[in-house]
Amino acid sequence: MKHLILAALASVSLAALSACAGQSESTAGKTACAAPAGVVNVYTSRHYDTDLALYEDFTCTSGIKVNRLEADADALIERIAAEGEYSQADLFVTVDAGRLWRAEQAGFLAPVESQVLATRIPAALRDPQNRWFALTTRARIIVYNKAKGAPAGLATYEDLAKPEFKGRICMRSSSSAYNIALLSSMIAHDGEARAAAWAKGVAANFQRPPEGNDMSNIESVAAGECDIALVNTYYLARFDTPEKRKVLESIGIIFPNQATTGTHVNMSGAGLVKTAPNRANAVKLLEYLGSDKAQQLLANGNNEYPAATGVAPTSAVGKLGAFKADTLAAAEIGRNEARAVELYNAAGWN
Numbered sequence: 148m149k150h151l152i153l154a155a156l157a158s159v160s161l162a163a164l165s166a167c168a169g170q171s172e173s174t175a176g177k178t179a180c181a182a183p184a185g186v187v188n189v190y191t192s193r194h195y196d197t198d199l200a201l202y203e204d205f206t207c208t209s210g211i212k213v214n215r216l217e218a219d220a221d222a223l224i225e226r227i228a229a230e231g232e233y234s235q236a237d238l239f240v241t242v243d244a245g246r247l248w249r250a251e252q253a254g255f256l257a258p259v260e261s262q263v264l265a266t267r268i269p270a271a272l273r274d275p276q277n278r279w280f281a282l283t284t285r286a287r288i289i290v291y292n293k294a295k296g297a298p299a300g301l302a303t304y305e306d307l308a309k310p311e312f313k314g315r316i317c318m319r320s321s322s323s324a325y326n327i328a329l330l331s332s333m334i335a336h337d338g339e340a341r342a343a344a345w346a347k348g349v350a351a352n353f354q355r356p357p358e359g360n361d362m363s364n365i366e367s368v369a370a371g372e373c374d375i376a377l378v379n380t381y382y383l384a385r386f387d388t389p390e391k392r393k394v395l396e397s398i399g400i401i402f403p404n405q406a407t408t409g410t411h412v413n414m415s416g417a418g419l420v421k422t423a424p425n426r427a428n429a430v431k432l433l434e435y436l437g438s439d440k441a442q443q444l445l446a447n448g449n450n451e452y453p454a455a456t457g458v459a460p461t462s463a464v465g466k467l468g469a470f471k472a473d474t475l476a477a478a479e480i481g482r483n484e485a486r487a488v489e490l491y492n493a494a495g496w497n
Contacts, residue, residue, distance in 0.1 A: 180206070180207035180208075180210070181207065181208060181209055181210035182210050183210050183212065184209060184210035184211050184428075185210075185211050185212070185425060185428050186211060186212040186213075186214055186425055186428065187211050187212070187213055187214070187237045187238065187425050187428040187429050187431075187432050188214045188215075188216070188235050188236055188237045188238070188424075188425065189202070189213060189214065189215045189216070189236075189237065189238045189240060189432070190216050190218070190223045190226070190227065190236040190238070190239050190240070190420075191215060191216070191217055191223075191238075191239075191240035191241070192217065192218065192219055192220040192223060192240065192241045192242060192246075193217075193240055193241070193242065193415060193448075194217060195448035195449055196448070197444050197445070197447060197448030198444075198445070198448060199215075200444060201436075201441055201444045201445065201448075202215065204440070204441075204444075205432055205435050205441075208435075209428075209431060209432075209435070211428045211431065211432065213432070216236075220241040220242065220243070220246040221246070221249075223239065223241070224239075224246070224249055224250050224253055227239065227250075227253070227255050227420060228253050228254075228255060231422070232422050233422075234255075234420060234422050235424060236420045236422075236423065237419070237420055237423040237424065237425045237426070237428065237429035237432075238417055238418070238419060238420065238423070238429045238432060238433060239255075239256065239279075239417065239418050239419075239420055240282070240415070240416070240417040241415065241416065241417075242324075242413075242414070242415040242416075243324045243325075243328060243413055243414070243415075244328055244413055244414055244416070244477040244478075244480040244481050245324060245327060245328055245331070245480060245481045245484040246324070247274070247279045247414075247416045247418065247477070247481065248477070248478060248480070248481020248482065248484070249481065250279070250418060251274060251278050251279060251418070251478075251481075252481075254421075255420055255421050255422070256274075256278040256279055256418040256419060256420065256421060257278065257418075257419045257420065257421040257423070257426075258276050258277045258278055258419075259277050259278070259280075259418075259419050259430055259433060260277065261277075261430060261433070261434055263434045263437060264277070264280055264433065264434060264437055265277070266456075267437040267455040267456055268280045268281060268437060268454055268455060268456070269454075269456055269474075270476070271474040271475065271476050271477065272284065272414060272416075272454050272477060273416075273477075274418070274477075274478060275476070275478060278418050278419070279416050279417060279418030280416055280417060280418070280433065280437070280454075281414040281415070281416045281454035281477065282414070282415050282416050282417055282436055282437075282442075282445050282454055283414060283415045283442075283445050283446045283449070283451035283452060283453060283454055284412045284413065284414045284451060284452045284453075284454055284472070285379045285380050285381050285412065285413055285414070285449075285451050285452065286379070286380045286402065286410045286411065286412050286452070286470065286472065287325055287328075287329055287377055287378070287379055287380075287403075287410070287411045287412070287413065288377070288378060288379075288380055288383070288400055288401060288402055288403065288410060288467075289301065289304075289307070289375060289376070289377060289400065289401040289403055290365060290368050290375070290376050290377075290378055290383065290398045290399070290400055290401075291368065291374055291375050291398065291399050291400075291401065292368050292369065292371055292373075292374050292375075292397065292398060292399075293396075293397055293398055293399045294371065294397065295371070295374055297399055297401070298312065298315070298374060298375060299311075301375070301401065302401065302403065302404075302405070302406070303403050303404045303407060304329065304333065304345070304377075304403045304404060304411070305333075305337070305341075305345060306403075307345075307348070307349050307352065307375070307377070308344070308345045308347075308348025308349050308351075308352065309348070309352075310348075310351075310352075312352045312374075312375065313351065313352045314352065314353075314354050315352060315354055315373060315374040315375050316349065316352045316353055316354060316373060316374070316375045316376065317353070317354055317355065317359075317364045317367045317368065317372070317373035317375070317376045318349070318353065318357045318364065318376060318377060318496075319357055319358070319359055319360050319361060319364060320357045320358070320497060321346075321357065321488070321491035321492075321494075321496040321497065322488075323360075324413075325361070325379055325413060326377070326491070327484050327487050327488060327491070328411070328413045328480050328484065328487075329377070329411050330342055330345075330346060330483075330487035330490060330491065331479075331480045331481070331482075331483035331484045331486075331487045332411050332473060332475050332479070332480050332483075333345060334483040334486060334487060334490075335475055335479045335480070335483055336408050336475065339486065339490070342487075342490060343490045343493065343494065346490050346491055346493075346494035346496055347493075347494040347495075349494075349496070350494045350495050350496040354372070354373040354374075355373070356497055357496065357497055360382075361376075361378040361379055361382040362382050362385065364376040364378060365378055365382060365383060365386065365394065365398065366394055368397075368398055369393075369394040369395075369397035369398050370397075379413075380450070380451075380452075380464050380467060381449050381450040381451050381464065383395070383398075383400070383464075383467065384450035384462060384463035384464050384466075384467075385450065385463075387463040387466070400467060402468075402470035402471075404471075404473070405470065405471050408473050408475070409470075409471040409472050409473035409474065410470050410471065410472055410473060411473050412452075412472045412473060413480075414454060414477060415445075415449075415451070416454075416477075417433055417436060419433065437454075437455050438455075439455070439458055442454065442455045442458045443458065443461060446458075446460060446461075446462060447461060447462045450462045450463050450464050451464065452464060
């Protein structure tokens, strides 16, 4: 009975996939695309239009049709685990190092031996056993109200817990994957005791209880409702428009820990599913996603940084300037996330 149920699930999965293949109407007749050469099924939690253009380009150059199923990352992890050997998933794509680590821990990702990926994706941005690879990265930075001036003595994440910043910090909930990943990295760098003290210190410095998201907290800082916030770089880049540039011009930025560990980065990434029915095609797609062209499309779709070595950002985040990134292995971030949640809860950081 179990096998029958899983087989049915697999059938539904394949039927539910939305095809992003072949020539689009805008390119038909203009570009010579490769002859059909099979399919690849992508289970993804990325939801950007540029990803569709990316898959279309891969299909055109390789002839491999991309079938795409989009859902929340945790739901996809549960689905692939439930489908088991009957899963039609070839490639799992998601955001956040912790989710990649959870997929690896669920046991359904397979190692990929690829010289292309080993050369292009830095070791810190891939699983030690090559079960997943980063596609893009984003940095978690400090923003401050420019009219009030750069806060004296604020250069690191650890500084945010200083008593002099009491009543000055706005933050989103500790349940945010971005905040969890940051504290996970601090556990790795500073040890659990210091990380716990930091969480308590920052909670004591809140101007108000955690609320909103990075976008709303950027606006709060720009309006002077609070002085300081932690945000992801790609949210900041979304204000680089004529309608919103006034907000951007009202804040200053700090890339934390430049003299120590480097600024914390998180990622989106992909891994080969162990039971992939189209393994060779999935590896071809994974290698394509590490190419210069694909890296730019992936990064520009959400104003992120390319993960591949030697590919410079061309989206709005490039205007924020160069910075030293933390090279802590992403696997360490995933490994510490459960404990990070416990420390946040103990600190009263809602």
